Amino acid sequence: MDQDTEKRVAAEAAALLVEDGMHVGLGTGSTVAFLLPAIAARGLNITCVATSVRTEDAARELGMKVANAAEVNHLDLAIDGADQIAPDWWIVKGGGAAHTREKIVASMADRFVVIADSSKTVDGLHAPIPLELLQYGLANTLRLLDDVTLRGVPDSPDGNVIADYQGDASDPVNLAAWLGSVPGVVEHGLFPPSMTSEILIGRGDAVERLTRAI
Numbered sequence: 001m002d003q004d005t006e007k008r009v010a011a012e013a014a015a016l017l018v019e020d021g022m023h024v025g026l027g028t029g030s031t032v033a034f035l036l037p038a039i040a041a042r043g044l045n046i047t048c049v050a051t052s053v054r055t056e057d058a059a060r061e062l063g064m065k066v067a068n069a070a071e072v073n074h075l076d077l078a079i080d081g082a083d084q085i086a087p088d089w090w091i092v093k094g095g096g097a098a099h100t101r102e103k104i105v106a107s108m109a110d111r112f113v114v115i116a117d118s119s120k121t122v123d124g125l126h127a128p129i130p131l132e133l134l135q136y137g138l139a140n141t142l143r144l145l146d147d148v149t150l151r152g153v154p155d156s157p158d159g160n161v162i163a164d165y166q167g168d169a170s171d172p173v174n175l176a177a178w179l180g181s182v183p184g185v186v187e188h189g190l191f192p193p194s195m196t197s198e199i200l201i202g203r204g205d206a207v208e209r210l211t212r213a214i
């Protein structure tokens with residue numbers, strides 16, 4: 001079964017979690033690209049917050065109502081893809097460079113649901129870990145981070161530089177704390193287990209559903 005089928009079945013299962021009247025956060029990426037039409041097809045009256053310009057454009061194109069994230073402080077549900085999913089639920093995001101907005105949107109939501117194809121499950125996290133860095137003092141931030149590469153993609157819509165930490169990521173608790181402590185790091189792509197409520201993984205044409213034990 002190909003990856004796109006797995007992305008689609010996970011996305012379609014997540015679309016069924018959306019209910020009329022909800023405020024919904026929309027992630028970014030190729031898995032979310034399957035989610036948007038699946039939600040739109042349900043014809044619900046919902047208000048969305050998008051994590052990237054491309055998601056916002058795609059959602060509007062499908063006739064979905066998109067609110068200004070600056071004016072929203074709560075979402076019922078947010079749904080997004082992932083680059084790596086570890087057995088202990090540490091997740092890496094930001095392959096599409098949208099991890100700062102994605103983390104903010106996840107933190108707005110009562111329920112954050114991750115959708116992915118089965119290739120995203122890993123035994124342990126590894127580099128690259130996406131970073132968003134402030135332009136100001138960039139040379140110093142790169143010196144402090146040491147093992148980091150600039151991605152060479154356009155700056156984020158918030159004007160920041162996209163880079164990747166290339167060092168050891170086998171201890172995400174300490175790595176997240178350290179990355180978060182380096183001046184100039186706007187955000188990193190390590191999402192802690194406490195952030196995610198459910199993980200829907202496409203396996204062939206079936207969906208494996210994981211729910212976080214509270």
Ligand code: 5RP
Pocket residue numbers: 027028029030031032080081082083092093094095096097098099102
């Ligand atoms: C974007 C992300 C994406 O959710 C992540 O990269 C997965 O992308 P895809 O669904 O294309 O595999 O974090 O910043």
